[in-house]
Amino acid sequence: xxxxxxxxxxxxxxxxxxxxxxxxxxxxFLVWILTTTLPLVMLGLWSSVAAEEPFAGYTAAGFTxxxxxxxxxxxxxxxxxxxxxxxxIRLGSMSMRLLRxxxxxxxxxxxxxxxxxxxxxxxxxIALILLLSSGASALTxxxxxxxxxxxxxxxxxxxxxxxxxxLGCFAFFMTKSMSxxxxxxxxxxxxxxxLLPIPLLPWWIRAPAEVLPFxxxxxxxxxxxxxxxSGRQLAELLAGQLAWALAMLVIALWVxxxxxxxxxxxxx
Amino acid sequence: MIRARDLKKHFKxxxxxxxxxxxxxxxxxxxxxxxxxIDGVTFTIERGERxxxxxxNGAGKTTTLKVLAGLLHPTSGDVEVEGxxxxxxxxxxxxxxxxxxxxxxxLIWDLPPSETYAMNRAVFDVPHAxxxxxLSELTELLDLGPLLDKPTRQLSLGERMKCELAAALLHRPTxxxxxxxxxxxxxxxxxxIRDFVRSYNQKHDATxxxxxxxxxxxxxxxxxxxxxxxxxxxxxxxxxxxxxxxxPDKRVTFTLTEAVADDEIxxxxxxxxxxxxxxxxxxxxxxxxxxxxxxxxxxxxxxxxIEDPPLEEILRVMFGKSREARDSxxxxxxxxxxx
Numbered sequence: 001x002x003x004x005x006x007x008x009x010x011x012x013x014x015x016x017x018x019x020x021x022x023x024x025x026x027x028x029f030l031v032w033i034l035t036t037t038l039p040l041v042m043l044g045l046w047s048s049v050a051a052e053e054p055f056a057g058y059t060a061a062g063f064t065x066x067x068x069x070x071x072x073x074x075x076x077x078x079x080x081x082x083x084x085x086x087x088x089i090r091l092g093s094m095s096m097r098l099l100r101x102x103x104x105x106x107x108x109x110x111x112x113x114x115x116x117x118x119x120x121x122x123x124x125x126i127a128l129i130l131l132l133s134s135g136a137s138a139l140t141x142x143x144x145x146x147x148x149x150x151x152x153x154x155x156x157x158x159x160x161x162x163x164x165x166x167l168g169c170f171a172f173f174m175t176k177s178m179s180x181x182x183x184x185x186x187x188x189x190x191x192x193x194x195l196l197p198i199p200l201l202p203w204w205i206r207a208p209a210e211v212l213p214f215x216x217x218x219x220x221x222x223x224x225x226x227x228x229x230s231g232r233q234l235a236e237l238l239a240g241q242l243a244w245a246l247a248m249l250v251i252a253l254w255v256x257x258x259x260x261x262x263x264x265x266x267x268x
Numbered sequence: 269m270i271r272a273r274d275l276k277k278h279f280k281x282x283x284x285x286x287x288x289x290x291x292x293x294x295x296x297x298x299x300x301x302x303x304x305x306i307d308g309v310t311f312t313i314e315r316g317e318r319x320x321x322x323x324x325n326g327a328g329k330t331t332t333l334k335v336l337a338g339l340l341h342p343t344s345g346d347v348e349v350e351g352x353x354x355x356x357x358x359x360x361x362x363x364x365x366x367x368x369x370x371x372x373x374x375l376i377w378d379l380p381p382s383e384t385y386a387m388n389r390a391v392f393d394v395p396h397a398x399x400x401x402x403l404s405e406l407t408e409l410l411d412l413g414p415l416l417d418k419p420t421r422q423l424s425l426g427e428r429m430k431c432e433l434a435a436a437l438l439h440r441p442t443x444x445x446x447x448x449x450x451x452x453x454x455x456x457x458x459x460x461i462r463d464f465v466r467s468y469n470q471k472h473d474a475t476x477x478x479x480x481x482x483x484x485x486x487x488x489x490x491x492x493x494x495x496x497x498x499x500x501x502x503x504x505x506x507x508x509x510x511x512x513x514x515x516p517d518k519r520v521t522f523t524l525t526e527a528v529a530d531d532e533i534x535x536x537x538x539x540x541x542x543x544x545x546x547x548x549x550x551x552x553x554x555x556x557x558x559x560x561x562x563x564x565x566x567x568x569x570x571x572x573x574i575e576d577p578p579l580e581e582i583l584r585v586m587f588g589k590s591r592e593a594r595d596s597x598x599x600x601x602x603x604x605x606x607x
Binding site: 002003006009010012013014016017020021024025091092093095096098099100101102107261263264 | 334337338339340341355357359362363365366367369372373374376378379383386387388389390391392393419
């Protein structure tokens with residue numbers, strides 16, 4: 001319990017330093033934001049497909065709403081922690097973190113949370129464009145869905161962060177662990193709804209995509225924003241997110257622990 | 269207090285001969301060999317001691333420090349630091365120790381050191397008033413004033429090292445593991461760091477275990493030294509005593525004011541170095557008064573210095589003996605030189 005209260009006491013300072021870091025790395029941060037603009041390309045493509053008539057139930061306005069929401073969610077929940085963790089393990093600076101009485105996952109999480117307000121600098125104008133565009137007509141107006149958007153975004157952030165943290169931890173076991181990230185992004189782009197809405201996928205990809213964590217990292221908040229969901233669907237969506245957030249937290253902590261044990265065994 | 273008993277740390281290392289064929293073979297069948305980085309080391313360091321930890325490259329010094337700091341899990345043996353088992357890395361243990369590695373940084377690269385200090389204060393839960401006092405002490409002792417708000421990446425190596433030391437000591441640890449803290453620093457900075465470590469040790473009764481390639485650091489700071497080679501302890505004891513045992517002769521260096529016949533010099537002791545009028549001779553300790561009398565009297569020297577043999581020389585001899593013992597299959601001479 002004392003570890004938790006100590007962490008809570010440290011939180012304001014950690015967040016403040018995190019903000020200072022984000023400001024110091026603003027160049028890299030902007031470049032990273034630019035790399036998340038792929039949905040705009042997809043928007044252009046699908047809008048022209050659906051210009052004449054709806055495609056698989058999506059109108060041009062529906063695609064606009066989907067990809068602009070996609071951009072907002074990706075902007076608010078994306079994470080680059082895998083590169084940081086992997087780099088620190090490779091260069092040995094992870095040792096220094098292990099000598100502090102604070103779990104490295106908490107330290108990275110606070111530093112990433114501190115960047116959220118800066119992400120809004122990009123996300124908010126996109127939201128404004130979305131509301132002023134034809135896509136506004138395809139957005140939900142259900143108060144419950146809108147209220148659930150915030151917890152859904154928080155859970156999406158958690159699943160993404162813990163997954164990326166876990167991927168970074170593979171550097172404990174492999175020298176070139178970053179090659180795993182290419183595989184991860186391939187799966188993420190296809191199964192999360194990043195490239196195209198999940199309902200547009202062929203059934204044999206859609207079926208696993210419905211249950212794998214990728215959907216809950218990105219598609220779930222987009223579904224809340226752009227679809228009309230029944231009470232049961234809403235419950236399933238949020239429960240799925242919560243389950244994956246907890247599962248990925250446990251898995252990431254386990255991989256980290258195994259990694260540190262290996263680090264302790266072979267040196268770093 | 270630090271206690272290590274029969275401490276061993278063995279690594280399994282992937283071994284592959286060079287060449288394409290071996291690379292292909294290693295894809296299906298990997299060969300491993302066991303490297304004994306530490307192989308049965310035993311020592312105890314009492315609270316407040318300053319101990320130099322010496323050995324050639326690859327002797328196991330850094331590995332030992334990492335085991336003691338809790339970063340490595342020992343293969344076997346017992347280790348206890350500040351009453352705790354290091355690799356469990358419990359909060360109480362982490363608050364009591366620090367590890368400074370000259371080659372690794374804990375400062376946040378793009379932010380000024382003051383931000384790392386603020387973060388360490390929060391993480392180590394140091395009360396604000398205590399933090400303020402410690403930081404002002406460290407700022408004064410290490411002359412950090414102008415550096416605190418400069419981004420770390422803009423600091424010189426020496427400036428960064430001073431800031432690293434401060435970051436490592438803000439939580440007032442009582443056991444300091446210092447791994448090459450003066451590497452790459454100029455002489456003035458080395459002296460500043462040494463003075464600082466000594467005053468911290470005296471003020472906080474802190475235990476210091478130091479590795480350094482600069483023997484001046486060790487001679488100036490550490491009354492006791494532990495020497496390891498190939499993971500085995502080959503000496504543990506008083507530095508001066510070691511020097512006396514290994515080479516009891518003194519080095520006498522002087523500058524002649526006028527030319528003197530060679531045999532006048534060789535009569536005093538064997539000549540180790542001659543650079544014009546500046547000469548270094550080796551003289552048995554009991555003959556020092558007579559030799560000094562000669563030099564100050566008939567020979568008229570401009571200056572005169574009497575020193576112990578350099579530690580580098582002593583260690584070179586020790587490592588040579590240790591290697592010979594290993595090559596001939598004997599047990600390394602830990603008893604022979606240990607005290």
